[in-house]
Amino acid sequence: MKNTYSIYNNKQLLFVGKEQEIKLIEKIYYMIKSTPLRDLDSKDILFLQVSPDYSGVVSTILMHKLNNNGCLSSIESVIVPYPNENSSKYETRFEHDFSNMLKFNNLTKDNHFILCEAGILSGRNYTWITDIMINKYSIKRENITTVALYENIKSIFKSDFVGEYFDYSKQDLCFWWENPTSQFGDLNWI
Numbered sequence: 001m002k003n004t005y006s007i008y009n010n011k012q013l014l015f016v017g018k019e020q021e022i023k024l025i026e027k028i029y030y031m032i033k034s035t036p037l038r039d040l041d042s043k044d045i046l047f048l049q050v051s052p053d054y055s056g057v058v059s060t061i062l063m064h065k066l067n068n069n070g071c072l073s074s075i076e077s078v079i080v081p082y083p084n085e086n087s088s089k090y091e092t093r094f095e096h097d098f099s100n101m102l103k104f105n106n107l108t109k110d111n112h113f114i115l116c117e118a119g120i121l122s123g124r125n126y127t128w129i130t131d132i133m134i135n136k137y138s139i140k141r142e143n144i145t146t147v148a149l150y151e152n153i154k155s156i157f158k159s160d161f162v163g164e165y166f167d168y169s170k171q172d173l174c175f176w177w178e179n180p181t182s183q184f185g186d187l188n189w190i
Contacts, residue, residue: 014171016150021175024149024163025058029065031161037145040112042066045073046105050117050125052077054175058149059116066114074105078115080125091128095136102137109139119173120148123157130157 032038045066049059063073078094081087102108113133115126126146133139146159152168166173 011170011172014150014166014173016173016175018176021057021149022061025061025065028058028147028149028161028163029062032062032066032145032147037066037112038068040068042069042071042073044107045112045114046101046107047073047075048113048115048129049075049077050115050129051080054118054178055116057177058118058147059114062114062116062147073114074101074107076101076105078129080129083121087124087128091132094129095132098132098137109137110143112143112145113139114145114147116147117159118149118175120151120155120157120159121168121173122152123155126157126159 047059047063049055052059059075063075066073076097078097079090081090115129117126120126130141130144130146133144134141145161146157147161148159149163150166150173151159151162151164153165154168
């Protein structure tokens with residue numbers, strides 16, 4: 001039987017089951033559908049799975065649900081560092097990869113971009129990603145939509161659509177589909 005605390009860091013385990021994950025995706029979907037984003041042509045949107053190993057479920061479902069013309073939006077992955085890693089090599093990679101994403105998907109700076117993340121812990125990744133998109137690629141901030149299923153209340157970046165907030169200093173976020181990892185220091189969960 002699992003404890004409700006992570007032994008490694010003495011935080012309370014915030015376990016996200018399948019039903020809760022789907023419920024929050026639906027919540028975000030309805031939030032988005034109540035905005036002018038609902039009128040965007042699916043062909044003019046690029047979904048960015050930020051940390052695809054964690055955000056694949058939310059980004060894929062939202063991409064399908066926001067299809068408004070019988071054509072799916074494009075979707076690409078953005079690889080980001082684990083919390084204890086430096087982001088510089090990931091930033092360099094994204095600067096290069098994003099240019100190719102635009103070319104491959106036949107998109108420009110005037111299209112719309114939806115960044116999806118399952119859990120925002122610090123907000124650093126969304127900060128540098130949007131900075132690169134705005135400062136290097138001249139994308140207007142209003143053409144970028146940021147989505148988080150869960151966002152730390154102390155995040156330096158505030159997402160446009162959030163399913164639920166949590167306190168990362170007190171809670172360890174864990175989804176139903178993930179196994180403990182050394183990168184997050186949670187291999188000691190019992």
